[in-house]
Amino acid sequence: MAETNQQILFAARPEEWPAPETFEIVETPMPEQGEGEILVRNVALSLDPYMRGRMRERKSYTAGFELGKVLQGGVVGEVIATKNNQRFAVGDYVSGLLGWEQFSVASGKGMLKIDLDAAPLSAHLGVLGMPGFTAYVGLLDIGQPKAGETVYVSAAASTVGSAVGQIAKLKGCHVVGSAGSDEKVEACLKRFGYDACFNYKNADKLHRAIREVCPEGIDVYFENVGGAMFDAALLNINVGARIPLCGMISQYNLAAPEGLKNLGNLLVNRARLQGFIIFDHYHRWADFVTDMSGWLADGSVTYAEHITDGLENAPAAFVDMLRGAHLGKSVVRIGPDRA
Ligand SMILES: NC(=O)c1ccc[n+]([C@@H]2O[C@H](COP(=O)([O-])OP(=O)(O)OC[C@H]3O[C@@H](n4cnc5c(N)ncnc54)[C@H](OP(=O)(O)O)[C@@H]3O)[C@@H](O)[C@H]2O)c1
DSSP: SSSSEEEEOOOOOOOSSSSGGEEEEEEEOOOOOTTOEEEEEEEEEEEOOOHHHHHHHSSSSOOOOTTTSSSEEEEEEEEEEETTTOOOOOOOEEEEEESSSSSSEESSSOOOOTTTTTSSSGGTTTSSHHHHHHIIIIIIIOOOTTOOOOOOETTSSSSSHHHHHHHHHTTEEEEEESSSSSSHHHHHHHHHHOOOEGGGOOSSSHHOOOHHHTOOEEEEEEEOOHHHHHHHHHEEEEEEEEEEEEOOOOGGOOOSSSOSOTTHHHHHHTTTEEEEEEEGGGGHHHHHHHHHHHHHTTSSSOEEEEEEEOGGGGHHHHHHHHOOSSSEEEEEEESOOOO
């Protein structure tokens, strides 16, 4: 058993983009387990856009990170000691919200056991984890797509977006997206089954670029991005359109968020805009796991990952994730799958 625990602390609150001084890497003694707790060897850490929101001071749907404390994120790991024998055995693999650290102690509350046969360990942080679940609930329950409708997805190659596109296709929709590089556009078309996709960074006028790929208008706009993209999509919605407001990643590193000009189009088109936070929807988890495991097994859904090795590289990988530097779910490998 290791004698020390490498951890990454939240050292300073960023005004705009997180920088090296936002993070501090420390070596601390191994954590001690209390009664009812498990000790987890962390294998992989998920880097998610919402973590940027937790670096702010303002009130949100989840508590902010505390300065000087270990950062938190979605983790998959192996139980290496247990004082919670009724629920967890040594050798179980689990996922849950733990620290950016090599070893974590957890009460077991909110921890899920992972089925390693359903997908590789890291996929439980992406397509078969919280982001895949977000795509499932956001599209099916909130977007309510019908066969033949046009579904437009921004950040179409992202973890959430790529799952939305594929589920929409399975439901018989015409599926269109936008992404920030030619590599991502190609992945959307060739791997994720989009009918059309464009590189929004090359678009002269966003609303025209959307109109070209959605000539019959948008019935469901799956909103991941916010800002200018949101405004441009509003100019293309149909009567009765649904807009699941999932995220606004273009705004997360701005000191002041941008305003929208075209909200009147919601009124004219009797459209429904609904924000949602996935934590409120866990009653749908079992349905999601059944459906998504099936789709992965029969090959109707696939995914991409970008893996960074070493916990010490997590801060730089976090900024890369926010910039959209890579295709696929951003995962940091902390240790080997099996010790
Ligand atoms: N509501 C919820 O409960 C919930 C849960 C999970 C995620 N989300 C939201 O879902 C969205 C996608 O998350 P994810 O986990 O799929 O993230 P991800 O896989 O890490 O991908 C994020 C993508 O966002 C795009 N992006 C970054 N900056 C952008 C900008 N300025 N303008 C346009 N696009 C930008 C990048 O793709 P490009 O290269 O294509 O720009 C990047 O690859 C985020 O907004 C996130 O906050 C919401």
